[in-house]
Amino acid sequence: MNASKYHHGxxxxxxxxxxxxxxxxxxxxxxxxxxxxxxxGVSHAAPKHHFGDARGLLSAVAERGFGRLADALAAxxxxxxxxxxxxxxxxxxxxxxxxxxxxxxFRIMFRDDLICIDREHPPEPVARTFMELTNVILRQxxxxxxxxxxxxxxxxxxxxxxxxxxxxxxxGYAHLxxxxxxxxxxxxxxxxxxxxxxxxLSNLLSAGHNAE
Amino acid sequence: MNASKYHHGxxxxxxxxxxxxxxxxxxxxxxxxxxxxxxxGVSHAAPKHHFGDARGLLSAVAERGFGRLADALAAxxxxxxxxxxxxxxxxxxxxxxxxxxxxxxFRIMFRDDLICIDREHPPEPVARTFMELTNVILRQxxxxxxxxxxxxxxxxxxxxxxxxxxxxxxxGYAHLxxxxxxxxxxxxxxxxxxxxxxxxLSNLLSAGHNAE
DNA sequence: GGCTTATCTTGCCACTGTCAAGATAAAATT
DNA sequence: AATTTTATCTTGACAGTGGCAAGATAAGCC
Numbered sequence: 001m002n003a004s005k006y007h008h009g010x011x012x013x014x015x016x017x018x019x020x021x022x023x024x025x026x027x028x029x030x031x032x033x034x035x036x037x038x039x040x041g042v043s044h045a046a047p048k049h050h051f052g053d054a055r056g057l058l059s060a061v062a063e064r065g066f067g068r069l070a071d072a073l074a075a076x077x078x079x080x081x082x083x084x085x086x087x088x089x090x091x092x093x094x095x096x097x098x099x100x101x102x103x104x105x106f107r108i109m110f111r112d113d114l115i116c117i118d119r120e121h122p123p124e125p126v127a128r129t130f131m132e133l134t135n136v137i138l139r140q141x142x143x144x145x146x147x148x149x150x151x152x153x154x155x156x157x158x159x160x161x162x163x164x165x166x167x168x169x170x171x172g173y174a175h176l177x178x179x180x181x182x183x184x185x186x187x188x189x190x191x192x193x194x195x196x197x198x199x200x201l202s203n204l205l206s207a208g209h210n211a212e
Numbered sequence: 213m214n215a216s217k218y219h220h221g222x223x224x225x226x227x228x229x230x231x232x233x234x235x236x237x238x239x240x241x242x243x244x245x246x247x248x249x250x251x252x253g254v255s256h257a258a259p260k261h262h263f264g265d266a267r268g269l270l271s272a273v274a275e276r277g278f279g280r281l282a283d284a285l286a287a288x289x290x291x292x293x294x295x296x297x298x299x300x301x302x303x304x305x306x307x308x309x310x311x312x313x314x315x316x317x318f319r320i321m322f323r324d325d326l327i328c329i330d331r332e333h334p335p336e337p338v339a340r341t342f343m344e345l346t347n348v349i350l351r352q353x354x355x356x357x358x359x360x361x362x363x364x365x366x367x368x369x370x371x372x373x374x375x376x377x378x379x380x381x382x383x384g385y386a387h388l389x390x391x392x393x394x395x396x397x398x399x400x401x402x403x404x405x406x407x408x409x410x411x412x413l414s415n416l417l418s419a420g421h422n423a424e
Numbered sequence: 425g426g427c428t429t430a431t432c433t434t435g436c437c438a439c440t441g442t443c444a445a446g447a448t449a450a451a452a453t454t
Numbered sequence: 455a456a457t458t459t460t461a462t463c464t465t466g467a468c469a470g471t472g473g474c475a476a477g478a479t480a481a482g483c484c
Contacts, residue, residue, distance in 0.1 A: 007431055007480060027325055032471065043433045045473080050431090054472070107325070112391040113239055113316075119395050130396075151396060157405065160396060165381065165409050172384025173376065179324040183331050184342075184363060184372060193369065197377050204416055219449060219462055244440065255464045257442080262462090266441070 012050045014040040019061050023104040031104075033057065058108055059115040065105040067125035069098050073132040084140055084206050089198040091136050092170050096194065099174040106178060127151070133170075137162045140205040162205050169201060224262045226252040231273050235316040243316075245269065270320055271327040277317040279337035281310050285344040296352055296418050301410040303348050304382050308406065311386040318390060339363070345382075349374045352417040374417050381413060 008014060018039035022031045033054050034044040051057040076094035080086035099106040108114060117126060127150060135145040141162060146152075173194065176182050185193055220226060230251035234243050245266050246256045263269040288306035292298035311318040320326060329338060339362060347357040353374060358364075385406065388394050397405055 011431080029325065033473090034471065044471090045434080046432055048432095048473075104325075107323075110387065110391045110393065111319075113241065113319070117392070119392060155396065157401065157408075160401075161405055161408050161412075163396065164385065164394070164405060165412065168384030168388060168409075169377065169381045170384070171388055172380030172382070175322065175387055176380060176383055179322045180329070180331060181322065182376070184367065184375065189369065189372075193373055193376060196369075196373050197380075200373075200377065200416065204412065223462080245442090246440065256440095257465080258463055260442080260463095 008042060011040065011042060011046060015047055015050060016060055016064060019057060028104050028107060055114065055116055059117065062109045062115045063123050063125050065109045066129045070125055070128040070132055072098050077136065085199050085202045087136055087139065088202040089195050092194050092198045095170050096174040096177060099178045103178055133167050134163055137166045137205060140202060142209040166201060166205060220254060223252065223254060223258065227259055227262060228272055228276060231269060240316050240319065267326065267328055271329065274321045274327045275335050275337050277321045278341045282337055282340040282344055284310050289348065297411050297414045299348055299351065300414040301407050304406050304410045307382050308386040308389060311390045315390055345379050346375055349378045349417060352414060378413060378417060
């Protein structure tokens with residue numbers, strides 16, 4: 001709490017907070033280890049003990065981002081659970097909205113050259129994000145959803161193909177839009193277009209499965 | 213030609229070549245303006261006159277990348293033109309293959325925070341890339357393809373929705389795969405999965421249009 | 425108390441992007 | 455052909471960076 005203390009007490013969290021603030025204010029370009037340290041009120045070499053190097057700090061930032069994305073997805077899907085079309089639309093809006101509201105965060109999360117994520121044993125927030133996305137697809141197929149561990153090696157090819165179609169479309173939309181490539185979409189029709197595409201996607205994924 | 217000349221003669225091209233070589237060898241992290249200048253055999257401030265700053269050089273690199281992507285797409289699509297499913301599959305393979313073979317190039321091309329592209333009047337390579345992608349979709353719909361200028365403000369919402377579905381899926385697949393996120397796909401089934409998804413996409417896009 | 429360990433600081437190094445000023449050569453003008 | 459103008463490249467400097475090594479401080483533990 002006290003800034004005069006030699007030992008900060010919660011420097012790791014303070015550095016992460018500072019990093020996120022900096023990313024929002026000046027972007028990834030202006031983001032530096034030293035600026036993070038300054039903002040947290042410590043010396044320029046203080047981050048080393050907690051994060052090793054810049055890659056370590058950014059990896060931790062990315063992990064936080066995945067946690068927030070997973071939260072946003074869960075919150076958006078929950079109110080419409082059961083309505084297959086609305087679920088995909090909510091997932092799209094949430095995912096794309098996250099990229100729009102936290103562009104720098106989103107960029108870092110998908111920068112394999114910048115950060116370091118253990119793919120064998122992914123951090124909990126990463127696994128949770130993927131679980132939310134997978135469960136949306138599973139419900140489209142009328143299959144029981146997962147409670148944990150979305151990385152099931154025995155998943156059938158058909159399920160994987162549905163996951164690919166769903167996630168890749170959503171991510172592609174979010175990424176291309178974030179990087180300014182979807183200029184052919186008039187801004188006032190953007191939401192309608194996204195919802196329409198989501199509906200078509202839902203129809204494709206649920207075809208033949210929800211014959212109840 | 214002669215390294216002893218004060219005036220290089222073709223420094224702009226030489227710097228771009230050096231930049232691409234550096235990106236391949238050391239990646240975006242190790243890439244610096246000064247390293248480019250060293251490799252081109254000129255002083256550290258020489259790039260300024262041709263590209264202004266680092267952003268200018270990277271933008272030129274990205275433009276080159278779009279040119280190569282457009283070439284690759286055209287070359288991949290041409291042999292199978294007319295076969296709707298094969299066209300989408302070839303487009304996928306070409307796009308994803310480009311990201312795999314030129315990862316750093318691909319990353320820079322879709323970094324709106326790093327480069328600077330005039331969206332009102334896109335450079336020829338950018339427009340050409342988008343034209344190749346748009347034409348694939350138009351042929352799926354049984355509509356005449358474009359010869360130039362894919363940025364048509366009078367395009368109908370239905371066409372735009374098809375473009376979105378197609379391009380976003382393809383780009384999402386390429387990007388997520390490049391950034392190591394598609395770990396649920398066993399590597400030996402990757403191509404089959406991509407082709408299957410492409411076939412399903414083709415069926416969706418061409419439904420009701422190719423009733424010949 | 426004394427010892428160990430975790431945490432943070434200080435000082436340093438090579439390196440970076442950018443700028444300003446100057447040097448050189450090519451092109452344009454007369 | 456001589457001179458002026460312009461384009462191109464070099465040199466030198468500056469503040470800022472990441473990372474390392476060594477030291478300072480404090481907390482925990484016996």
